[in-house]
Amino acid sequence: MPLPPNEPPSDFIRDIVADDVRSGKHTKIHTRFPPEPNGYLHIGHTKAICLNFGIAHEFGGLCNVRMDDTNPAKEEVEYVNSIMADVHWLIDGWADKNLNPKAALDQPSTIPPLPWTGYAVASIDHQPFFASNYFEPIYQYAVQLVRSGKAYVCDMTPEETDEYRRIGRESPFREREVAENLDLLARMKAGEFSDGARTLRAKIDMQSPNMWLRDPVLYRIRHATHHHTGDAWCIYPLYDFAHCLSDYLEGITHSLCTLEFEVHRPLYDWILEALELPDSRPKQIEFARLNLTYTVMSKRKLKQLVDEGLVRGWDDPRLPTISGMRRRGVTASVLRAFSYHIGITKYPSLTEVDALEHAIRAEFNRSALRRLAVLRPLKVVITNYPEGEMEELDAINNPEDPSAGSRKIPFSRELFIESADFMETPPPKYFRLKPGGEVRLKYGYIIKCDEVVKNSLGEVIELRCSADLKSKSGGPNSQRKVKGTIHWVSAPHALEAEVRLYDRLFTVPDPDAEGDFKAFINPHSLEVLTAKCEPSLGDAKPELRYQFERLAYFSLDPDSRPNEVIFNRTITLRDTWAKEATKA
Numbered sequence: 001m002p003l004p005p006n007e008p009p010s011d012f013i014r015d016i017v018a019d020d021v022r023s024g025k026h027t028k029i030h031t032r033f034p035p036e037p038n039g040y041l042h043i044g045h046t047k048a049i050c051l052n053f054g055i056a057h058e059f060g061g062l063c064n065v066r067m068d069d070t071n072p073a074k075e076e077v078e079y080v081n082s083i084m085a086d087v088h089w090l091i092d093g094w095a096d097k098n099l100n101p102k103a104a105l106d107q108p109s110t111i112p113p114l115p116w117t118g119y120a121v122a123s124i125d126h127q128p129f130f131a132s133n134y135f136e137p138i139y140q141y142a143v144q145l146v147r148s149g150k151a152y153v154c155d156m157t158p159e160e161t162d163e164y165r166r167i168g169r170e171s172p173f174r175e176r177e178v179a180e181n182l183d184l185l186a187r188m189k190a191g192e193f194s195d196g197a198r199t200l201r202a203k204i205d206m207q208s209p210n211m212w213l214r215d216p217v218l219y220r221i222r223h224a225t226h227h228h229t230g231d232a233w234c235i236y237p238l239y240d241f242a243h244c245l246s247d248y249l250e251g252i253t254h255s256l257c258t259l260e261f262e263v264h265r266p267l268y269d270w271i272l273e274a275l276e277l278p279d280s281r282p283k284q285i286e287f288a289r290l291n292l293t294y295t296v297m298s299k300r301k302l303k304q305l306v307d308e309g310l311v312r313g314w315d316d317p318r319l320p321t322i323s324g325m326r327r328r329g330v331t332a333s334v335l336r337a338f339s340y341h342i343g344i345t346k347y348p349s350l351t352e353v354d355a356l357e358h359a360i361r362a363e364f365n366r367s368a369l370r371r372l373a374v375l376r377p378l379k380v381v382i383t384n385y386p387e388g389e390m391e392e393l394d395a396i397n398n399p400e401d402p403s404a405g406s407r408k409i410p411f412s413r414e415l416f417i418e419s420a421d422f423m424e425t426p427p428p429k430y431f432r433l434k435p436g437g438e439v440r441l442k443y444g445y446i447i448k449c450d451e452v453v454k455n456s457l458g459e460v461i462e463l464r465c466s467a468d469l470k471s472k473s474g475g476p477n478s479q480r481k482v483k484g485t486i487h488w489v490s491a492p493h494a495l496e497a498e499v500r501l502y503d504r505l506f507t508v509p510d511p512d513a514e515g516d517f518k519a520f521i522n523p524h525s526l527e528v529l530t531a532k533c534e535p536s537l538g539d540a541k542p543e544l545r546y547q548f549e550r551l552a553y554f555s556l557d558p559d560s561r562p563n564e565v566i567f568n569r570t571i572t573l574r575d576t577w578a579k580e581a582t583k584a
């Protein structure tokens with residue numbers, strides 16, 4: 001999936017923004033990313049973050065992070081904090097040339113980075129904006145709508161309201177006098193009425209074919225403690241009322257949201273128009289959300305997986321959450337590259353997870369340090385190698401990056417190889433180890449399997465081999481060719497590490513489409529092994545990525561301790577779903 005040369009992304013939204021700059025409609029572009037703090041961010045949000053911050057970045061504008069926190073029941077401070085941590089992780093350093101999102105998928109960028117102004121406003125003190133900070137001005141706007149006869153207090157129950165809107169019937173309270181409406185609204189705010197007793201509704205058009213224009217509810221009563229405003233309010237604006245006004249109050253020029261809000265746009269515009277707001281008004285533009293195969297994306301469903309203990313937490317590496325992917329070892333630059341690569345359109349679609357996996361492999365192939373590790377060890381004794389002797393062999397750190405240099409790896413008489421690299425009765429064209437056959441040990445000697453040792457159950461427990469001692473690199477037989485090369489680790493020097501092998505969390509491409517998504521959880525999505533690793537992996541760094549040669553890419557899990565190394569498999573070397581890389 002090669003990318004075109006390093007051009008800035010182009011799409012219909014960027015075209016609109018560019019037109020607005022060219023025509024002089026806006027001199028400063030201002031976008032926002034408005035998550036509701038009711039869960040952790042997922043890779044779908046990555047698309048929205050990269051779009052909003054990307055546009056701000058490209059047009060020298062600003063992007064606000066705003067907590068869309070108008071529903072006290074579902075929102076929590078833990079989510080506010082995780083959202084900020086994830087946004088920072090994703091965009092910090094973006095302006096760095098080396099982290100140009102295009103470069104991560106392709107060659108290093110030739111585009112000079114634009115000055116990064118995009119998130120200064122939102123995070124000068126690392127604080128987001130909060131829609132709840134605008135509760136007072138939003139309330140004043142509601143009063144203004146009531147005064148101008150464009151909103152009324154309705155006493156119908158939520159169920160009646162829904163039903164009347166569905167059939168297009170007007171509320172009996174629709175023609176209430178302005179003075180009575182003002183009085184009731186003030187008393188709603190003062191806490192005189194119970195939850196659900198009254199609402200404030202816009203007076204628009206009960207016959208409109210667009211349901212959202214059938215006198216939508218603007219305010220409801222909720223006696224609940226809000227994570228940010230505490231008990232200051234007992235009436236809360238609904239999304240449609242709060243969102244356009246929050247955009248307006250922040251001076252947002254382009255309010256980018258996903259397609260399901262397209263039908264809300266006439267209401268967004270109606271509210272700004274009805275209030276006769278003076279300055280230039282924000283424009284809502286919709287784009288298709290990201291859906292990814294073999295996963296679920298809604299926060300509600302992710303929360304179910306977490307709450308029901310089906311995964312280990314919001315940052316479980318099998319989840320598509322930003323924190324889960326970070327823990328798995330996926331880098332911010334990969335996510336940005338992926339977001340740019342999938343592009344922005346108006347058409348709903350399901351993106352193959354392979355596209356994300358491709359982006360990970362493309363970056364890691366360039367950056368990961370090569371290391372030797374054996375996941376499922378089988379002992380090998382080199383019978384013609386002296387007991388007690390050890391030598392250090394030269395191993396290249398990264399063939400894609402000469403500056404990564406080389407290291408020494410210990411070799412001795414007793415080794416471990418991958419048990420899948422030996423077959424007693426192999427099929428034709430099997431080029432790994434077999435009785436009487438030869439392979440080259442990576443960076444080392446050619447060995448021949450002379451004897452297969454089994455236990456009383458008939459299982460192979462050891463191979464006794466002889467080495468061509470002249471065949472190592474630099475030796476007289478170093479050019480001798482055998483068909484297979486396998487990885488290995490010196491047994492007495494091996495470092496034991498826990499490795500966590502992750503696989504797709506679901507067994508079907510679209511678990512949402514098939515009914516109960518939890519029925520399709522992959523029971524083999526996590527396998528934990530104790531691997532034998534070359535000793536240098538004892539110094540593994542969390543910020544580095546490792547390719548265990550011939551196996552997969554790994555990164556250090558944050559739970560690792562100096563004597564308790566834990567690696568997460570970020571991704572296999574090739575697309576080997578349902579087929580382990582070691583067996584390929």
Ligand code: ATP
Pocket residue numbers: 033034035036037043044045047048068256257258288289290291297298299300
């Ligand atoms: P979810 O259903 O997962 O809870 P949401 O849309 O309710 O998603 P918000 O917190 O309201 O989540 O989303 C914040 C911003 O991110 C919104 O502008 C929303 O449109 C955008 N967004 C959410 N999910 C996706 C997605 N899958 N692809 C692209 N943008 C998304």
Ligand code: MG
Pocket residue numbers: 036
């Ligand atoms: Mg939402």
